[in-house]
Amino acid sequence: MSEYRHIGKVRRRQDGPGIVTGKALYSDDIKIQNALYMKVLRSPYPHAEIVSIDTSKAEALPGVKSVMTYKNAPDWKTGIPACRPVIGKKVRFTGDTVATVAAVSNDIAEAALDLIEVEYKQLTPVYDVEDAIKDGAPEVYSADDHIESKGYHYDHNCLPPGSWFEGDDPPFYKIQEGDPEKGFEECDVVVEGKVSYDKPTFPGAPEAPFIAARWEDEGHVTVWASSQGPNMVAKPLGLTINAHIFTITPNVGGSYGNKDALSYNAMLTVAAAKVAGAPIRYYMTKEEQMLVYERRLSNKFIGKIGMTKDGMVKAIKGDWLVSTGISSELTQGQVAEGLGELNLVLNKTPNWDVVSKVVVSNLPPVGIARGFGGQELKSCALHLLTRAMKKLDLDPVEVFKKNFCSPGEEYYWRTGHKYRNPMMDYGPCFDAAAEKFGWSRRWKGWTTPSRVEGNKRYGVGFSLHSSGDPQSDETFAYVRIENDQVMVHCVTPECGNGQRLGVVKVAAEILNVPMERVTLVPCNNGNNPADFGLAGSRGTITGGAAVGRAAEAAKQKLFEEAAKKMGCKPEELDTKDLVVFKKDDPSVSLPWIAICPLYYSISGTGGLEGDFNHNNCVMNFVEVEVDTDTGLVKLSDLLSASDVGQVVNPLELKMQFEGGLGSAGMDTAQLEEHILDPRIGRMMTHNMIDYKWRTFNELPPFNTEILESKFSTAHPFKAIGIGEITGAAGPAAVLMAVENALGGIEINEYPVTPDVILKALGKA
Missing domain, CATH: 3.90.1170.50 (Aldehyde oxidase/xanthine dehydrogenase, a/b hammerhead)
Structure with missing residues (x-):
């Protein structure tokens, strides 16, 4: 149980009644x-x-x-x-x-x-990313379009790398360090191949x-x-x-980043x-x-990975071909983050040569979506890595735990520079989650199903995802104390994840007032200070930090005003329920209205200079059921785990984990895909019937393992949050589980729909 008044407690969202009664205004309601x-x-x-x-x-x-x-x-x-x-x-x-x-x-x-x-x-159109970069391929843009960026020019349907993330830094589109060829020579196993996650998926909200x-x-x-x-x-x-x-x-x-x-x-x-x-x-x-409308990027990873028999990845080399459709909203930024996310997971690897290409084609455009690039790259690269684990008969949970970024280690992030993980230790989370899922009991090895029941075969899989964004980018807030209320100014929209509730709780906790006395002003960029927005899983730390610092500043000014009237020092005072009192004698007190009368405000400002030195992490354990007669794959059990620091909103945290199944998350492993008719270049799955969504009555058993280690972050109560990453590790875990259910049959594409399964079984 939380030791706080509001933080970590279930509290009714202030906008909740309006949403459930239909009174809340959405954009299309505006006159x-x-x-x-x-x-x-x-x-x-x-x-x-x-x-x-x-x-x-x-x-x-x-x-x-x-x-x-x-x-x-x-x-x-x-x-x-x-x-x-x-x-x-x-x-x-x-x-x-x-x-x-x-x-x-x-x-x-x-x-x-x-x-x-x-x-x-x-x-003539071109659709496939490998076809688009060939000599003589149809050019989506021409030389007359003058597409260039920082000295890089459009060539072979490849957009210049780089995004506004870089500032004056060189474009970050590749990781090249060490000596991969020498690294491969030192490995006990080297695997190579191509894994495709190249059927565009729709991350759109209802x-x-x-x-x-x-x-x-x-x-x-x-x-x-x-x-x-x-x-x-x-x-x-x-x-x-x-x-x-x-x-x-x-x-x-809903938004889901999209x-x-x-x-x-x-x-x-x-x-x-x-x-x-x-x-x-x-x-x-x-x-x-x-x-x-903009959808997720799709991609192929063509490369090789080397590993020693102790489970350490020693070298990785490959081409990451990223399909961005006819344009990039921020694909180069997704590439930069995707490289960093892979580097976090394979952090102990000394030898790298992974190069990306952002390729245009005659497909619909790619835009921002939850997972932001790393989901697609890791779904391919980490699946190729399973080939090495299988040859060495290694437990994937132990391999990923060994190779993941430990406290004190450095990792690349979206600027192309390295950052240091100061204290985030997710090792205990690996262990607690594996135990709760029953991994050691269920895992039978790479070629043995966890169980067989007639034509139904079951297998388990595991993967993880990590981001360096949770404390990224500048964030600012104002907090106004008035005689009977607190006004919070912070650009925090309501897009389904309860983030507005989270910042209101921070202000209410610090000022020790009832939740109903705190109002978060409407979301716009006119009445609120600048903020990067709810992107990159950053809202919990950054919004909480800025609002927390602003509330502390406002409280200090309140005490300074009160001290003049009460004949004491500001540090001798405290406040609760809109009353300021002396700590050593609470009977000596003044209500806020006596300090801050009508038409009077006391304001505090707060800000955060973001950094990339704090990474979050989510782990997905799954069990699948594969029907060998029909090829149908079902999720029969799953567990998601993370260390989120201090829990702020318990119910919203639970919903965020469960929401990671859909919105082009975990379900892209075996359900979701857009089907293209190449004769007319049209997506045939442009409705809610033909595009395969998981319905509510098809949700599998779902469990979580949540640790609250209280790592030192900028959040005033040491929260980390979870944000967009909840389902991002899911596709790789599902494909691993499917292969295990089928006795080690190799599949190198997403999604594993029934036709893919039957083909792998030689039945189609």
């Missing part, structure tokens, strides 16, 4: 005076040039106020590097934007799309993305966004269009508002969201 409704005409071809476009009939339709095409769209581009125009003369994937219509209703805008006449010249925009004047735009980070919308967009962006984020619903920046949708809507000379609102349909 914007004189706003027009936007619909998008989309390309029927994966690769084509627009020969001619006639919008006259659409413009003549009553209720249509404007039509935007490549001819009148602003000359803006988004992406890293900037490569995707608002609307181009060339379309690059099936569903790419050809025109937008702004009208007084959605129905009129939809009807107008049918009146636009377009003539296309079809071009609520489709929403953007509305209104130009206030030539240099200022108000944007309403269903984003989990107002500044992630405002800052990149403002740089793109050379304007100041005021972003308002009402309740988001509605973070909303970069292209935001740019498109703001451009349409500029052309129309009126506010524009754009709410994607579910089909649009699944067909054209």
Whole structure:
């Protein structure tokens, strides 16, 4: 039981009643005076040039106020590097934007799309990442597009590496150190091969993305966004269009990282508002969201790994081919983090030569999503590593425990520099989780199922994921004490994980007041100080630290004001329930209203300079059931484990672990995938029936092992949090378990759908 008043205790979310009763406002509920409704005409071809476009009939339709095409769209581009125009003369994937219509209703805008006449010249598309980098492959962009970044130029459909994470540092897209070839010579086993995680997966939340925009004047735009980070919308967009962006984020619903920046949708809507000379609102349909909106990256790892018989990985070499579709929202940042995440897991490896390539193709674009690159790389690279463990007959839990980053060890992170883990020791978590799952009892070796029941074979698997982001990037907060309340200013949206509740608890705990006396102001970048947003699993430490420091500063000022009235020193005072009292004689007291009367505020500010020296970690233990007659794979049992430091929100923590199954997390191992029809370049799984989701009644037994080691972090109560990483280790664990269930049959692709299983068994 927590020793605190609020921290670690179950408390009702202040926004909870509004959400469950339907009173809470989401983006599409916002009324914007004189706003027009936007619909998008989309390309029927994966690769084509627009020969001619006639919008006259659409413009003549009553209720249509404007039509935007490549001819009148602003000359803006988004992406890293900037490569995707608002609307181009060339379309690059099936569903790419050809025109937008702004009208007084959605129905009129939809009807107008049918009146636009377009003539296309079809071009040859390319979809596979290996095909795209070959000599003579169709070029998604041309030399005329001038795609370059920091001296790196577009070549063979490869985008220049690097993202805004680097500052003045060289682009971080490879780890090369030691001597891999010499390292392989010292190994007892060397394995090589290719593992593919190349079927794009959809990480989208039930609520489709929403953007509305209104130009206030030539240099200022108000944007309403269903984003989990107002500044992630405002800052990149403002740089793109050379304007100041005021972003308002009402309740988001789910996001799963996928509605973070909303970069292209935001740019498109703001451009349409500029052309129309009126506010524009754009709410994607579910089909649009699944067909054209940014999805997870997909990839292949082609390489080799060497290991000694004591289970230490001595060398790794390979090409990481990353498919980013037609553009990169932040793929290079995902690559930088993915390399760091692999380096955390294989931290004792002295010899590296892993090089990434970010490759464009005629597939839908890639965007930000939970797991942020490391899930895809490790799902492939760590699965290749299992080949070495199998040859040496080594227990995977022990191997990963030996190779994982220990206290005092250094690891690469997204800047390309190394950082040091000061004290985060996850060794006890390995042991406690393995014992709770019953690993030693269930694990029968690499070629033996854990049990067989008729045509059902069972196997167990394990993997882990770690990130260096939990204390990353600058964060600021203000806390105002008034006579009967506390106001917290911190850019923390509600996107499903209870993060607003977490920062309110911190303020309430430090100021020792009831939860209902604390209000977190609405989420926007006008009334709140700057913040990177809820990205990278950082919200618990960084938001808690900034709000905690601001609350402490406000409390100190409160005591200074009270000390003048009470004839004592500030350090002699304490507070509880809006009353300040002397520590040695609580009968000597003053209510806050006597210190801070009506129309008076006492304010404190707090900030955090982020660092990459704190890593989190999650471990996934799974058992699968494989039906050898049908090829169907089911999760029959699983356990997720982590050391989260001080638990802040117990219920929300539980939900975060269980939510890691879906949203393109663990379920990408055996369920989720987009299916492409290469003849027309269209994703055929663009609805909730054809895209295979796990329904609630199919949830497996789920257990957790949560440690609270109270490592020293910037959080005032030593929390670490868990964030996005809960299901990121799952795919590799599931594929290991499937192979074990099948007696060691090797499978080198995700997801392991029934057709893949039957093929591996020689039945298809």
